[in-house]
Each structure stands twice: as structure tokens, then as C-alpha cells.
Amino acid sequence: MSAIHLDQRSSLNRGAAIASIATAILLVGLKTWAAWRTGSTAMLGSLADSALDLIASLATLIGVWIAAMPADEDHRFGHGKAEALAAIFQVMLIAVSAAGIGYRGIDRLINGVQTEAAAEGIGVSAIAIVATLALLTWQRYVIRRTGSLAIKTDNVHYQSDLLLNLAVIAALVLDQYLGIAQADPLFGIGIAAWLAWGAWHAASEAVDHLMDKEWPDEKRDAFLEVLSRHPDIRGVHDLRTRTSGSDDFVQFHMAVDRDLTIVQVHDLMDEVEARLEKEFPGVEVLIHPDPKGLVNEEGVAAEELLPDRAG
The missing domain is CATH 3.30.70.1350 (Cation efflux protein, cytoplasmic domain)
Known part of the structure; x- marks a missing residue:
């Protein structure tokens, strides 16, 4: 992580959070229309993920804003764990989204529903991919500069969005152009599984921060x-x-x-x-x-941690 002033770090984190919110609003609007036009479970899953991303991005903005507050009399070590709390909130939203999408995918796999308007759905997904790539590029720059956990977790969401949008395109092509009727619900279930895996990974890192895990x-x-x-x-x-x-x-x-x-x-x-x-x-x-030479309670001179100092 590059050496930057605290104010610069806070400004970068807030900028990344605001960019995430703006991207989520754009994607929610586009995917709402596309889900209505196509009736696709995969598209609906992608919409649900983007809607939760919007809520999560708002939580990220609040988290990085609180984390940037300087230490005070009640928080002598600062407010950095606000980022981990924001990440946990995001994980909870992702888990709920995964469960809902998975349930809908299984229901449609059993009962069967035909999708429509593949061109519109594919076009919206392509726009979403371009917007998401732009956001990911900015977020990764900010993460390299600040190391923000909340922005890292948000970045995980949008990495999954790339796969989600590609999955929607694949599902619509297979369903409407190649006649594979079960492709859409199967991709929806796959999306749910991917979201659940991402939630688990993000939760692990957030818990490590909250539990003060040692450095690698x-x-x-x-x-x-x-x-x-x-x-x-x-x-x-x-x-x-x-x-x-x-x-x-x-x-x-x-x-x-x-x-x-x-x-x-x-x-x-x-x-x-x-x-x-x-x-x-x-x-x-x-x-x-x-x-030098002080012996600890176990009777051992504890001076061996430095490399190349043995003996």
C-alpha cells in the first residue's frame, strides 16, 4: 500500500464508495427493465444482486466515512473496524440474495418458464459489463492506495457481477436461440452458489479484522x-x-x-x-x-525472533 496522507486515503475511499453507488443505480434501472422484458431467472438474479449491491454500497460509504474519523477519547484506536462491520452487513445481504435466487431457480427448473426478448437482455448485460469493468478498475486503484476492507468487499460484489452478466447472456442465448429450456434456471442456481461462496470469503476476512487476527x-x-x-x-x-x-x-x-x-x-x-x-x-x-539477556517467566531468553540473529 502506498504511503498517503489520512485525508487522501479517506477521500479515495469515499470516492470509490460514491462511484459504486452511482454504478449500482444505473444497473438496477437497466436490469429492472430487462427482467420485466425477458422474464429470465438469471436476469432477475442479476437484478437482485445489483439491488443489494446498491444497499451494500450505501453501507460501504457509511463504513468508510466512520472509519476515517480520527481517534477520540472513546475510541483510542480509531474507528477502523467500522469497515469490517460494513463488510459483515454486505455479507448478510449477499446471503439473502443467494438464497432467494437459488429458490427461484429451483422452482423454475421444476415448473419451467420460457424467457423472452433475448436481444434486450443481452444488450443490458453488455452495458452492465462495461460499467462494472470501469468501476472495478477504479476500486482496485483505491484498494492499492488505501487497503480499505469495505472497498475490497464491495469489489468482490462487482467481480461477481461480471460473471453474473456473462451468465445472463449465456442463459438467454442457450434458452432462446439454442432451445435449451433448462439453461436459464440452471444458470440462476449457479449464480446463487457463486454469491454464497463470495459471501463466505468476504465474511472470513471481515471476521479476521474484528477478531484482531495476526498479520500473514x-x-x-x-x-x-x-x-x-x-x-x-x-x-x-x-x-x-x-x-x-x-x-x-x-x-x-x-x-x-x-x-x-x-x-x-x-x-x-x-x-x-x-x-x-x-x-x-x-x-x-x-x-x-x-x-539484553532478560529471561521471561518460562526461563527462556526471548530474543530469537529476529532473522539471522541465531547465536
Whole structure:
């Protein structure tokens, strides 16, 4: 993630959320007309997904707006988890949508209904694909800059929209041009399954944020590698990491030469924090200094976490 100011990050996240809302409004209008004209279960499923995307995008906007609020007396670690809460709300909507689409697809598979107006349905789906691709491109740029969980979850929705719209086109072609009557409900059921899988994946990441899951191993290793470059750090232990929205938090114990004065240790900590901020923009670090050779409660000198420091 690129180093950008908090105000820029908030502005990008809000811009992505507003673009998502505008796209959803366009798609809902087009697909409402197309679902009425075609009678397609797949198109109806795509409409339901876009309608829920609109609600979810509104939740995303609220989530990133709250998450951008600075820390205050009641929320000393900021409001970053608002993004995870917005993501959970989106997941609930996706799950409801998947269940409804799946039920309708099974009903039509059993009872059978013929679709109509394939040209209109295909045309609307093609427009939806172009609009969705434009939104995805913008969202991915914002995600690279801000790392926003809420925008990531919204991006998952619109990735699925690409497949949904392609599925609608395929269903209409197979049903009306090739005479495969069961294609439309089968694609509708497939869409429901895809939505359910996307909801599960998005929920897992949101729960990880809410439960303060540790960073991935590669990110922790990169963090320790930065620490290992400093010649005055003798070891690190009790490293704890978590992510809240776009913000990272780290705390650890740092072993230093026992002969250093308090002032020298303080200056060393400031220097270490500056290096970490350069490599991990926006990270909030809490360091507890320990004299080298300090033994923990288990009787072990816990200074082995730094790479290439064995022995």
C-alpha cells in the first residue's frame, strides 16, 4: 500500500464508495427493465444482486466515512473496524440474495418458464459489463492506495457481477436461440452458489479484522526483517500485530544493550519507529524496551525472533 496522507486515503475511499453507488443505480434501472422484458431467472438474479449491491454500497460509504474519523477519547484506536462491520452487513445481504435466487431457480427448473426478448437482455448485460469493468478498475486503484476492507468487499460484489452478466447472456442465448429450456434456471442456481461462496470469503476476512487476527506470516517476516537491520536491536519478542480497517497496529518487546541510558533508549525507539513508518506507512507502533539477556517467566531468553540473529 502506498504511503498517503489520512485525508487522501479517506477521500479515495469515499470516492470509490460514491462511484459504486452511482454504478449500482444505473444497473438496477437497466436490469429492472430487462427482467420485466425477458422474464429470465438469471436476469432477475442479476437484478437482485445489483439491488443489494446498491444497499451494500450505501453501507460501504457509511463504513468508510466512520472509519476515517480520527481517534477520540472513546475510541483510542480509531474507528477502523467500522469497515469490517460494513463488510459483515454486505455479507448478510449477499446471503439473502443467494438464497432467494437459488429458490427461484429451483422452482423454475421444476415448473419451467420460457424467457423472452433475448436481444434486450443481452444488450443490458453488455452495458452492465462495461460499467462494472470501469468501476472495478477504479476500486482496485483505491484498494492499492488505501487497503480499505469495505472497498475490497464491495469489489468482490462487482467481480461477481461480471460473471453474473456473462451468465445472463449465456442463459438467454442457450434458452432462446439454442432451445435449451433448462439453461436459464440452471444458470440462476449457479449464480446463487457463486454469491454464497463470495459471501463466505468476504465474511472470513471481515471476521479476521474484528477478531484482531495476526498479520500473514510474510508481512510479519518483512516487519522483523526491518528490525533486524538496526545494529542496536539485540532481539525482539512478544510481537503482536493486528489490522483495523486501513490501519495497522503492532506492539513488541525490544532487547537493547543493558548499559544504555533511558535517554539513549528513548532515542533508539524513536529511530526504530521512524524506520518502521517508512516501510509500513501509517502503522502505529508500541515498543517496550528490555535489557539484553532478560529471561521471561518460562526461563527462556526471548530474543530469537529476529532473522539471522541465531547465536
